[in-house]
Structures are given as C-alpha cells and as structure tokens.
Amino acid sequence: MPANLKVMNRFDLTCRLVTQLNRDEAVIGGIGNSNFDLWNAGPRPQNFYMLGSMGLAVPIALGVALAQPDRKVFALEGDGSLLMRLGVLTTVGNLKPRNLTIVVWDNAMYQITGLQPTAAAGLADFVAIARGAGLERCAWAADEADFAKLVARSLAEDGPWFIAAKIDSTAPNGQTPREPVIIKDRFTRAMAVKP
Numbered sequence: 001m002p003a004n005l006k007v008m009n010r011f012d013l014t015c016r017l018v019t020q021l022n023r024d025e026a027v028i029g030g031i032g033n034s035n036f037d038l039w040n041a042g043p044r045p046q047n048f049y050m051l052g053s054m055g056l057a058v059p060i061a062l063g064v065a066l067a068q069p070d071r072k073v074f075a076l077e078g079d080g081s082l083l084m085r086l087g088v089l090t091t092v093g094n095l096k097p098r099n100l101t102i103v104v105w106d107n108a109m110y111q112i113t114g115l116q117p118t119a120a121a122g123l124a125d126f127v128a129i130a131r132g133a134g135l136e137r138c139a140w141a142a143d144e145a146d147f148a149k150l151v152a153r154s155l156a157e158d159g160p161w162f163i164a165a166k167i168d169s170t171a172p173n174g175q176t177p178r179e180p181v182i183i184k185d186r187f188t189r190a191m192a193v194k195p
C-alpha cells in the first residue's frame with residue numbers, strides 16, 4: 001500500500017463522484033453508510049440503495065453492468081462489506097465487464113455497528129487483493145484530486161476499474177428512507193426494464 005494516503009471523507013468523495021456523472025450511469029450504494037451518503041449526495045433514480053445485506057453492492061452492479069454493457073455502473077462498498085463477499089472480485093476479474101467501476105470506502109472498520117476493526121486495520125490491501133483477483137485497473141486514491149481523476153478515467157476508459165479510498169469515520173448526515181419496494185421500482189424504471 002502506498003505511504004501517505006490521505007484519509008478522506010466518504011460524503012465528500014461521494015458528492016465528487018456524483019457531480020462527475022454525465023449520463024445515466026447506475027450507482028449501487030452498499031449497506032449502511034455507503035448508500036446513506038449516496039442518498040445525501042442527492043437522490044437519482046439511477047441509484048440503487050442496498051438495505052440490510054453486506055457485500056451485495058458489487059454483485060448487483062456486476063449484474064447491471066453485464067445486462068447493460070453501454071451503461072457505466074458504479075458500486076460503492078464499505079471495506080467490511082467487501083470483505084464479506086471478497087470472492088466477487090474473482091468473478092469480476094474473470095468476466096472483465098468494461099463498464100464497471102468498484103469503489104471501496106476503507107475506514108478499516110465496521111463503522112455502523114460500533115467501529116469494530118476489519119482486516120483492513122491489519123495488513124489487508126484492497127488494491128493488491130483486486131489485482132490478484134484479475135482486475136488490472138486498480139488504484140488507491142492518494143487524495144481528493146486523485147480520486148476525481150480516477151473516476152474521470154473510469155468514465156472515459158474501459159474497465160473494470162477498482163478504486164480504493166482511505167476514509168474517516170464521520171457518520172452520514174441522515175439515512176436513506178427504508179422503502180425497499182420504492183427503491184427497487186424507481187431503479188428498475190430508470191434502467192428502463194420496467195415500463
């Protein structure tokens with residue numbers, strides 16, 4: 001892992017990412033803080049907010065990316081959640097969807113359930129793990145400008161991309177309304193699979 005990675009703020013980075021979107025990109029927010037900050041960054045019908053299950057942002061985003069290869073798809077996942085479903089990276093590495101970007105918010109903890117440390121508080125390096133899983137375009141974001149640059153590249157160039165960011169433990173300013181049926185319905189309409 002590179003030294004001197006800046007510890008950033010998930011909401012700030014989420015806002016930067018959403019601001020950079022210019023088409024109907026899909027964004028899948030993982031359980032808890034990842035989707036709360038996505039919601040707080042401004043509701044979009046092309047956002048899917050995962051409620052309740054850890055580790056599903058990347059599998060859902062992978063499915064959307066494979067079904068709609070002309071649409072860019074982002075998965076935003078916490079480090080604890082990605083660790084729970086690490087095997088999905090090997091699937092992404094083998095399938096190599098050109099339109100998928102995975103972002104991992106690495107605060108080295110299960111923040112929302114009480115700040116318990118994850119393996120990322122030890123030696124685990126997500127970029128090294130992703131590279132080992134077969135992803136080639138993988139990077140740690142050194143700071144906010146670097147994050148924005150990586151997002152811009154992932155929008156302009158073929159992936160799959162994997163962007164890891166060290167973040168602090170600021171709690172989101174409010175939660176996504178818990179309306180699973182509405183979330184799913186709005187998202188599937190935005191993906192134009194439901195008239």
Ligand SMILES: Cc1ncc(C[n+]2csc(CCOP(=O)(O)OP(=O)(O)O)c2C)c(N)n1
Nearest residue numbers: 033052054078079080081109110111112113
């Ligand atoms: C399968 C499963 N196990 C445990 C939980 C309880 N749980 C919900 S969120 C969470 C921590 C998520 O950690 P991380 O993805 O790193 O996000 P953070 O809270 O740090 O933003 C846990 C343990 C759950 N919802 N689902």
